[in-house]
Structure formats: structure tokens, C-alpha cells
Amino acid sequence: MDLADLYRDVIVDHNRRPRNRGPLPSASHRAEGNNPLCGDRLRVYVDMKDDVIRDLRFEGTGCAISTASASLMSEAVKGRSRAEATALFAAVHRMLTGDVGATDTELGKLAALGGVREFPARVKCASLCWHTLNAALADVARPVTTE
Numbered sequence: 001m002d003l004a005d006l007y008r009d010v011i012v013d014h015n016r017r018p019r020n021r022g023p024l025p026s027a028s029h030r031a032e033g034n035n036p037l038c039g040d041r042l043r044v045y046v047d048m049k050d051d052v053i054r055d056l057r058f059e060g061t062g063c064a065i066s067t068a069s070a071s072l073m074s075e076a077v078k079g080r081s082r083a084e085a086t087a088l089f090a091a092v093h094r095m096l097t098g099d100v101g102a103t104d105t106e107l108g109k110l111a112a113l114g115g116v117r118e119f120p121a122r123v124k125c126a127s128l129c130w131h132t133l134n135a136a137l138a139d140v141a142r143p144v145t146t147e
């Protein structure tokens, strides 16, 4: 199995069995995000205490990439500080916009989404959850959109 197959399997698995999907009654932060280009709609809930993301869940409907990305993000940022989550978003953004390589170790399983950068329209599917998380942490009331 080569790396491309492994990455494909990670995305298929997280789309079929999304982790941390559902409501989060204890959420201290929440936001909505829309990607009109594809029709992806997400709500991200964050339970944050002392600047640490104790829990994160998401709801919504979207394509396989947006669902897998939200699932992978939820696993990646749980237990992290706000600053660590922001740094991870920056690393994901670099990966999705072309500058991969050195950031792979830091990204862990999130690297599975790297292949998306060859399909510019899908980059918005993969980054929607991160923009929505950002809005949640910044207490932005208005839904964010990729357009």
C-alpha cells in the first residue's frame, strides 16, 4: 500500500464514520460555516476552558472531503490550546495551498488531505471546518462562508 492509498483510506474512513459528530450541550463557543460552491454546511461546537479545547463536535451536511476534514480536525485539536489549534490551522492552510513537505510530521493524519491541493475547488471543502472553528474561537456570530 503506498501513501496515496493510505491517505485515501483515511478520508473514506472518516467520511463513513465521522468522529465527534453531534451536538455538544456544554459548548462555550460555536459557529456556522457554509461553502456555497459545494453546498457544505457545518456547525462547530467547542467546549473550551482555561484556553484549552476540552471537547469539539460538529454537525451538518457536506461532501466526503468536508466531512472527513471536520472529523480529522476534531481529533487533531481536542486537548490543544487555542494557540496550538491556530498553529495547526496555519500548517493545514500551508499544506492545502501547496507548501507541504516539512509540515508533514506536525500534521499527522491531517496530511491525508494534502492531495486536495490539486483540486482548487475542493480546498474550500477541506478548509471550511477550520474557518468555522476559527470563527467559533473568535466568537463570530455571523456564519462564515468560503465565498
Ligand code: ZN
Binding pocket: 035, 038, 039, 040, 062, 063, 064, 065, 066, 124, 125
Ligand atoms: Zn464539499
